[in-house]
Structure formats: structure tokens, C-alpha cells
Amino acid sequence: MNRIAAQAVSLEIAGRLILDAVSMESGPGRFTGIIGPNGVGKSTLLRIMAGLLSPTRGEALLNGSPVSRLGARALARELAYLPQETQIDFAFPAWEVVMMGRHPHLGRFSVEGRRDEEAVRRAMELTGTLHLAEQPVTTLSGGERQMTFLAKTLAQEPNVLLLDEPISALDLNHQLRALNLIRSLCREGMAAIAVLHDLNLAARYCDELVLLARGRVLAMGSPRAVLTPANLKEAYGVTAMVRTDPLTGCPHVVAFDDPSESRDDRRFHVLAGGGTAGPTLAQLVRRGASVTVGPVEERDPDAQLARALGLPVLTYPPFHHLPDGILQEAGEWLNRADLILAAPVPLGPANAALERLLKGRQVLPLGPRPQTQALLLTDLLPQKPANLEHILAS
Amino acid sequence: MPTRPTPLTRRLFAALLLLFFVLIGAIVVSAALGPVSIPWDHTAAILLKRVGIATSIPITERELLMVDQIRLPRILVGGLVGAALGVSGVVMQALFRNPLAEPGVVGVSSGAALGAVGAIYFGLAGVSRWFMPAAAFVGAMFAVIIVFLVWTRSRRSGAGTLLLVGIGINSFLSAVISLMVANAPNEHELRGIIYWLQGGLEARTWEHVHLVAGPILLGCLLLMAFARDLNMLLLGDDHARTSGIDVARTRGALLAIASVVTGAAVAVSGIIGFVGLVIPHSIRLVAGPDHRLLLPASALGGAAFLIIADTVSRLAWNPITIQVGVVTSLIGAPFFLYLVLRGDRKGATR
Incomplete structure (x- = not known):
């Protein structure tokens, strides 16, 4: 009844x-x-x-x-x-x-x-x-x-x-x-x-x-x-990120309107980590770009954001050094991308191997550089870091 | 600690008792006053005799005739018409959720007017003294049925559409009436038409009372049985329907009953304006919008008001005639404005 x-x-x-x-x-x-x-x-x-x-x-x-x-x-x-x-x-x-x-x-x-x-x-x-x-x-x-x-x-x-x-x-x-x-x-x-x-x-x-x-x-x-991002896109025509709200434990939606102008259908790969890539990922997805992310530690905030946006993300287990196998696979992901962006990821012993991915590739550093003494991935690149709008415009 | 408002039954009893005494007072005053005034005690004795209570006060034959055969029937017709207009006004305002609705809104009054004016125009009024009321009542029902038919044929069957259909039919009928007025065959007929259109209670007899007492009293009682349904309709069709009211059927029944009640009233009084608008409003401003109180209070209030207005029309500016329909507007409008201003200050209305 x-x-x-x-x-x-x-x-x-x-x-x-x-x-x-x-x-x-x-x-x-x-x-x-x-x-x-x-x-x-x-x-x-x-x-x-x-x-x-x-x-x-x-x-x-x-x-x-x-x-x-x-x-x-x-x-x-x-x-x-x-x-x-x-x-x-x-x-x-x-x-x-x-x-x-x-x-x-x-x-x-x-x-x-x-x-x-x-x-x-x-x-x-x-x-x-x-x-x-x-x-x-x-x-x-x-x-x-x-x-x-x-x-x-x-x-x-x-x-x-x-x-x-x-x-x-x-x-x-x-x-x-x-x-x-x-x-x-x-x-x-x-x-x-x-x-x-x-x-x-x-x-x-x-x-x-x-x-x-x-x-x-x-x-x-x-x-x-x-x-899900796909359902919300279909129903409302918006780009949405769905993640679990840490306080309520319930799905939480953040939506971005789709700019009909400035669409970008290139393939991007973002070298992320330490929660530095969020706004970049959202911007790219909003513009309709296909984006891949990684390698990044499994529990890194950037990994969670990428998943919430429904993006393919290459991860490795926490408290481990970046494994060689993953690095190799990452190399293949990078090769498929039209444009590779590097977020200002802090480097440490665990992810120091990221440097090897930069060799022989055109990688653009994302700015601005945060005020920190630590060594960042973007510091290893010859170009000056620029913000995303700037990179996309050029 | 806030509790529920004063129980309805207590407010109901107090308000109706008060209005009942006002009505009795109006009847006695009206019966005593006239071109020939009759002492209060004699008037009271005659009225008491009428309801079967004997008194020792001496009454002359002439006084008895004047009160019992001339003034009392006129008073009772006025009371019945006032009650009918008051109650129908309340019902129409609730059905249309519109405080400006009045009994004639679905074409009853203009239909009746067309019937009566047509009877005068074609010289049929003299056939029988019942011909005019009959023509008016038939005209009223005819107009309402046409409004209903047009309404049910329309794709949108809401109350708003009905209001518009009513306005349309009303204008059409008014145009036909104007045509007859302009082309009235002679002065006598023209005067008859205008008198009827302004409403009057002259020379009403016990036969008039008997003719309309049944439909008006029965109709008003039926409408009062729908008090809670009317309350619900004020919240809108969706609320009413999902709280258990068959909205279409209820609205149809209420419109039909209210139309018969109004039609019966208009048939014996002509068109008396303002009662059906001002009485429901005045009572609502004082007693609130609950129909369980509003309907019986408007019946008593409408009756008392029309009796008082008719008394004024008989006495005032003698020997100038002033019709009761004119008086209702002259007294009613300022009183109504006073109530609106007072109500606004209290914040009781919008």
C-alpha cells in the first residue's frame, strides 16, 4: 500500500x-x-x-x-x-x-x-x-x-x-x-x-x-x-562535476555553463598533483576539450577532481614511488595529446620521476607560480609559466 | 501560548444573534413608519399577532390593514430579496475568487432585465400581473444557460473563462435592452422599463412573498450546506480538488443554485444594485472570510439592509420618489468605503 x-x-x-x-x-x-x-x-x-x-x-x-x-x-x-x-x-x-x-x-x-x-x-x-x-x-x-x-x-x-x-x-x-x-x-x-x-x-x-x-x-x-556528468550534460546541457561531499557523504554537483564561443576540441594532457590542477581541468572540460590526467597518486585531490569530471586519470598507489610501468604508460598518454600542460606540482622523492616525462616533449607550464620554496614541476621547464587563457589563446 | 482562534460556533452564535435582532428591529421600524405613522406598540402588537402571540394592546382596523396587508408583504419581499442577493453575492465572489464578483456576473440580472423589459416593450405586462415576474425569471434562466453552454464548449473551463463569458453575454443583453429603451413605443412604457431597471418594491403583496419565499429560502439553505466547500474553493482549484472536492460538479451546482436564487429575487424586485456586492464585503470585513459564518450573516445582513433602504426610499424627500435601488447605492457606497478604510488600517484586508 x-x-x-x-x-x-x-x-x-x-x-x-x-x-x-x-x-x-x-x-x-x-x-x-x-x-x-x-x-x-x-x-x-x-x-x-x-x-x-x-x-x-x-x-x-x-x-x-x-x-x-x-x-x-x-x-x-x-x-x-x-x-x-x-x-x-x-x-x-x-x-x-x-x-x-x-x-x-x-x-x-x-x-x-x-x-x-x-x-x-x-x-x-x-x-x-x-x-x-x-x-x-x-x-x-x-x-x-x-x-x-x-x-x-x-x-x-x-x-x-x-x-x-x-x-x-x-x-x-x-x-x-x-x-x-x-x-x-x-x-x-x-x-x-x-x-x-x-x-x-x-x-x-x-x-x-x-x-x-x-x-x-x-x-x-x-x-x-x-x-553523473554525462546525465547532467544531456539533460541540462552543462558541464558538471559530481563528487562526494566530505561533510554530508552525498553526491555534490558543481556545474559550469557551456560557453558556446571559444570551444576547443583539442586533446589535452595535464600533468597534475597536489591539488594544483582543479580550475585548469574545469576550464578545459567546459570548453569541450578531451582531457587526460596523470600520473597522480590515487588519493591526490587532483585525481578525485578528474574522476568527478569524468576524465580518464592515470593513478599510482599512495605512499609509493612512481612506478616505472605507470611512467611508461603515461608516456603513451602524452604522445596521444595535442598539447601537454604541466601544473605547478611540488616535486618530492615519490614523484621526482615526473621529470623524465618532460624530456624531448613540448610541455607548457601553467602559472602563476605559487609563493613557495619547494621545487615545482614547472621550474624544470625553460618557458615562463603562463595562465591557461593565455596558453589557449596563443 | 498561542492557541486556536475563538471557536467558530461561539462567534457564529454571537454574530447571528446580533444580526437577527437588527433584522427584527428593521422590520418593526419599517412597519411603523410611512406616510401614516403607526405607534410602536401598535405595530409590535400587530406583528406579534401575525406570528400567533396575542397582546392586550388595542389595534384599529385601519392600522391592521395598513401593516398586515400593505407594509408587511413589502417588507418581507424586501427581506427575501436582500437575503438572496447577499448570499448569491458571497457565493459568486468565492466561486470566482474575485472580490468584485456580484450576483449578476453570470448573466442572471441582465437576462431577467431582458425578459421583463421585453414584456413591457411588447405590451404583455398587462396580460397578468404574474407575467412580468415570470418573463424575468425565464429570461434569467435562459441567459445563465447560454453562459453555461458557451463556457462548457470553451477549451479552458476555469472560473476566469466563465467570468469572461458572463461579461460578454451581459454586454450583449444590455445592448438589446438599450435598443428597447430607445425605441419604447410611448412614455408610459419607457417609465415602466426604467422603474424596473432601477429596482423597486412598490405594491408587493403576500402573493409575491409566497411566490419567491420557497426558492429563495430553500436555495439559501442549500448554499449554506456548501459553506466548507466554498472555503476550500478560495484556495484555488488544485487545493480544493486534492482536498476532496469535485470542483467541476460543485462549482456547477453552486452556480445553478445561486442563479435560481438571484433569478427569483430579481423577478419580484427588478435590478437592485450594490446589495450583492456591499453586503458580503461588509460582513467579511467584520466577521472574516469563513463561509460558515459569512453565508448566514450575509442573508440576515442583506435582508436587514434592504428593508432599511426600502424604508428610507418610502420616507425620504416625500413627495419625491426615490427608488430602493438608488437608496442601496446611496447608503451602501459610503458605508462600504468606510469599511474598506477601517479594514485597511487594521491590516485585515489587503
């Missing part, structure tokens, strides 16, 4: 295919996020599952039965929906607005009882809106109003909760609070689906993500499986 699904749902409006055979589902204890670029049909899909819109083909199923065949009242006892924003010009006290969530549980002539008041009080406590109970909803701030309407959907005591961009109007604290609340309600057995724009919060709080692009499901599954 508590299962909501879209089954091969298509929607055509005025000859335009908004959704094309989209299937997804959420079940008890699961918090599912729908992500994707603007205008891709995320809200539309949610509205179809809420029974607000009939699909052209396919259907939305609540616990296996078509949503369209359930009466409004029967549906509302199982499922609650929070619209993106609510326009209201009539000055109901917040308490009464939340109480409206009790409607499907009340008969036409019945009066709200103790049971209903408890549900309202609990919902307002959970959302932190109880202190606003007597205030007219028209005088609340956007965020307070959104939390009040969230309380209304919770007072409905749904088994399935559908939320359309629930946190867009909220400040940071309320965003975290709202998502935490939804997740903890899911832990108690509710199923929730939310349309979200913030990928990092989605990755942190959702159990699974559905990525829509051009009216279709591009990927679904765990946040780690869905949020």
Missing part, C-alpha cells in the same frame, strides 16, 4: 508532446525527487499523479487502481498535493487554512472535533507554524505561507504526499527543515514525491531521483546513479 505510480504516461497539448511514455513510482518509506530542466514536464507529471490532469495515454495508479476512477474525496484521504504557490486574497487565520486539510475526513454537516484539532496542531508543530495560528494567512511572508500550506497537506494525514517545488520560496533553514520533515515522515511509512530544482538538496534528502529530459525519463535510481 501507499504506492503511487505513473504508467507509460503521455500528454499531448495542442499537438506538442509534453510527456512521452513516462513511468515512475514511489512507495512506502520512499522519498522520490523529480529533477530536470525547466519546461520538461515535471510539474505536469506530478499533477497527473495527483489526479488534477488526465494524460492522453497511460495512467496514474494509486495502490494499483487508476487515480482518474477514484472520487475526489476517496483520493484526498490517501493523497495530498502541495502546489508550487497558492494565491489567496481572503484573510483566513492560518489555523483555519490548515484545518481545511481535514475536509476529506469530515461529513458535509459535521463539525470539526478533537481528533481534527489534534491533527492540525500536530501538523503546525511539525512545520513550525503553530505560533502563526491566529494570523491571517494574507499577512504571512512567502515562506511562512508555504510552510502553512505544507501543514495543511500534513493535516490531511495522507499516505502519499506530492509536492511541487516545495522549497523554492523558503530560506536555507526552512528548506532543510521542510525536507528533513518530509524524509522523516517517509521513514514512518509515507510515500513522497517532490519536484525539486536544487540538485544538491535533492541528492541529500531523496532516496531516489527521476531525471526528466525532453518529456522522457533520462535516468532514475539512487542519487549517485542519476547525478
Whole structure:
């Protein structure tokens, strides 16, 4: 039970295919996020599952039965929906607005009882809106109003909760609070689906993500499986780096827009290490260049960044000297590159062998040189270090 | 520690009790005043006798006739019409989520006007004294049905579209009415038309009361049963639907009932402006937007207001005639503005 699904749902409006055979589902204890670029049909899909819109083909199923065949009242006892924003010009006290969530549980002539008041009080406590109970909803701030309407959907005591961009109007604290609340309600057995724009919060709080692009499901599954540089490129057209945030342990996305001008499709190899090559790698990837990296110690920050950008990276085990085999392979990688760049990598006994890669090759040093006494890889090169823009321009 | 607002039932009881006494007061005052004033105690005794309570106060035959057969039916028709307009106004404002909606917004009033004006224009008003109300009611229903049909044929079936269709049909019907006014066969008919268009309660009898009491009272009670649904509709269709309201069916039922109630009222009173707009607003500014309180309060308030306005129209500037529809606007507009200003200061409205 508590299962909501879209089954091969298509929607055509005025000859335009908004959704094309989209299937997804959420079940008890699961918090599912729908992500994707603007205008891709995320809200539309949610509205179809809420029974607000009939699909052209396919259907939305609540616990296996078509949503369209359930009466409004029967549906509302199982499922609650929070619209993106609510326009209201009539000055109901917040308490009464939340109480409206009790409607499907009340008969036409019945009066709200103790049971209903408890549900309202609990919902307002959970959302932190109880202190606003007597205030007219028209005088609340956007965020307070959104939390009040969230309380209304919770007072409905749904088994399935559908939320359309629930946190867009909220400040940071309320965003975290709202998502935490939804997740903890899911832990108690509710199923929730939310349309979200913030990928990092989605990755942190959702159990699974559905990525829509051009009216279709591009990927679904765990946040780690869905949020890949390739998927983000395909869906949003951006260059993205996905790595594990060290504080939350969740995937974290940093995206760069694609400059349509100054594209560069040469093959680059970057001699990296010691966390010196990050911005260079991001810049190159952004310009559409194919980039290889290494050799670099396996746990080096540059190795992690290169992996997060989805780049081939040649690594060697930590606390070892750079092995000859790896050096040889690196030589082959360098030979395949159109341009070889050297980051200001500090040299020590472990990676001193990097010097051998420079021999007989045209390698360009990246600047500016950091203020340090240590010997850097770029110090071994005859040219003066230059910044990347400069090198690419020439 | 913040708690829930004052329980609704307590506010409801207090507000309705107050309005009920205002209404009774209005009825007694209106029955006592006129070209021939009747002493208060005599008026009260006649009214009490009417509801079956005997008193020892001596009443003359003439007083009894005047109050019981002339003034009281007129008062009751006024009260019923006022209640009908007040309640329909509330319902229309909620359905359209628009504080400027009024009972005639879906074409009821202009349809009724066309029916009545047509009856006068073609000289049929004299066929029977029931012909005018009948023509008005049929016209009202006809106009509403046309608005509904156009609306359901349109691709976008939201309340906004209905409002636009209503505006369109209203302008068309008004144009036809203007045509008839301009080409009225003679002075007498023209005067009849203008009187009807301004609304009046002259010479209303017990038969008028019996004619409209049923549809108006029943309709108002039905609408009150939808109070919570109307509250939900104010949050918008998405909220209402996902909180268990069959929005399309509910809206259709409410529009139909409100149209019948308005149509019945307009059929016996002509077009009395401002009541359906000012009463819901005034009550809302004082009592808040909750329809469980707003609907019955607007019924009582609308009834009292129209009775008072009609009393003023009978007395003021004698022997100059001033129609009740003019009075409602003259009293209603400044009062309404006062409420708007007061409400703004309290921050209760936008």
C-alpha cells in the first residue's frame, strides 16, 4: 500500500508532446525527487499523479487502481498535493487554512472535533507554524505561507504526499527543515514525491531521483546513479562535476555553463598533483576539450577532481614511488595529446620521476607560480609559466 | 501560548444573534413608519399577532390593514430579496475568487432585465400581473444557460473563462435592452422599463412573498450546506480538488443554485444594485472570510439592509420618489468605503 505510480504516461497539448511514455513510482518509506530542466514536464507529471490532469495515454495508479476512477474525496484521504504557490486574497487565520486539510475526513454537516484539532496542531508543530495560528494567512511572508500550506497537506494525514517545488520560496533553514520533515515522515511509512530544482538538496534528502529530459525519463535510481556528468550534460546541457561531499557523504554537483564561443576540441594532457590542477581541468572540460590526467597518486585531490569530471586519470598507489610501468604508460598518454600542460606540482622523492616525462616533449607550464620554496614541476621547464587563457589563446 | 482562534460556533452564535435582532428591529421600524405613522406598540402588537402571540394592546382596523396587508408583504419581499442577493453575492465572489464578483456576473440580472423589459416593450405586462415576474425569471434562466453552454464548449473551463463569458453575454443583453429603451413605443412604457431597471418594491403583496419565499429560502439553505466547500474553493482549484472536492460538479451546482436564487429575487424586485456586492464585503470585513459564518450573516445582513433602504426610499424627500435601488447605492457606497478604510488600517484586508 501507499504506492503511487505513473504508467507509460503521455500528454499531448495542442499537438506538442509534453510527456512521452513516462513511468515512475514511489512507495512506502520512499522519498522520490523529480529533477530536470525547466519546461520538461515535471510539474505536469506530478499533477497527473495527483489526479488534477488526465494524460492522453497511460495512467496514474494509486495502490494499483487508476487515480482518474477514484472520487475526489476517496483520493484526498490517501493523497495530498502541495502546489508550487497558492494565491489567496481572503484573510483566513492560518489555523483555519490548515484545518481545511481535514475536509476529506469530515461529513458535509459535521463539525470539526478533537481528533481534527489534534491533527492540525500536530501538523503546525511539525512545520513550525503553530505560533502563526491566529494570523491571517494574507499577512504571512512567502515562506511562512508555504510552510502553512505544507501543514495543511500534513493535516490531511495522507499516505502519499506530492509536492511541487516545495522549497523554492523558503530560506536555507526552512528548506532543510521542510525536507528533513518530509524524509522523516517517509521513514514512518509515507510515500513522497517532490519536484525539486536544487540538485544538491535533492541528492541529500531523496532516496531516489527521476531525471526528466525532453518529456522522457533520462535516468532514475539512487542519487549517485542519476547525478553523473554525462546525465547532467544531456539533460541540462552543462558541464558538471559530481563528487562526494566530505561533510554530508552525498553526491555534490558543481556545474559550469557551456560557453558556446571559444570551444576547443583539442586533446589535452595535464600533468597534475597536489591539488594544483582543479580550475585548469574545469576550464578545459567546459570548453569541450578531451582531457587526460596523470600520473597522480590515487588519493591526490587532483585525481578525485578528474574522476568527478569524468576524465580518464592515470593513478599510482599512495605512499609509493612512481612506478616505472605507470611512467611508461603515461608516456603513451602524452604522445596521444595535442598539447601537454604541466601544473605547478611540488616535486618530492615519490614523484621526482615526473621529470623524465618532460624530456624531448613540448610541455607548457601553467602559472602563476605559487609563493613557495619547494621545487615545482614547472621550474624544470625553460618557458615562463603562463595562465591557461593565455596558453589557449596563443 | 498561542492557541486556536475563538471557536467558530461561539462567534457564529454571537454574530447571528446580533444580526437577527437588527433584522427584527428593521422590520418593526419599517412597519411603523410611512406616510401614516403607526405607534410602536401598535405595530409590535400587530406583528406579534401575525406570528400567533396575542397582546392586550388595542389595534384599529385601519392600522391592521395598513401593516398586515400593505407594509408587511413589502417588507418581507424586501427581506427575501436582500437575503438572496447577499448570499448569491458571497457565493459568486468565492466561486470566482474575485472580490468584485456580484450576483449578476453570470448573466442572471441582465437576462431577467431582458425578459421583463421585453414584456413591457411588447405590451404583455398587462396580460397578468404574474407575467412580468415570470418573463424575468425565464429570461434569467435562459441567459445563465447560454453562459453555461458557451463556457462548457470553451477549451479552458476555469472560473476566469466563465467570468469572461458572463461579461460578454451581459454586454450583449444590455445592448438589446438599450435598443428597447430607445425605441419604447410611448412614455408610459419607457417609465415602466426604467422603474424596473432601477429596482423597486412598490405594491408587493403576500402573493409575491409566497411566490419567491420557497426558492429563495430553500436555495439559501442549500448554499449554506456548501459553506466548507466554498472555503476550500478560495484556495484555488488544485487545493480544493486534492482536498476532496469535485470542483467541476460543485462549482456547477453552486452556480445553478445561486442563479435560481438571484433569478427569483430579481423577478419580484427588478435590478437592485450594490446589495450583492456591499453586503458580503461588509460582513467579511467584520466577521472574516469563513463561509460558515459569512453565508448566514450575509442573508440576515442583506435582508436587514434592504428593508432599511426600502424604508428610507418610502420616507425620504416625500413627495419625491426615490427608488430602493438608488437608496442601496446611496447608503451602501459610503458605508462600504468606510469599511474598506477601517479594514485597511487594521491590516485585515489587503
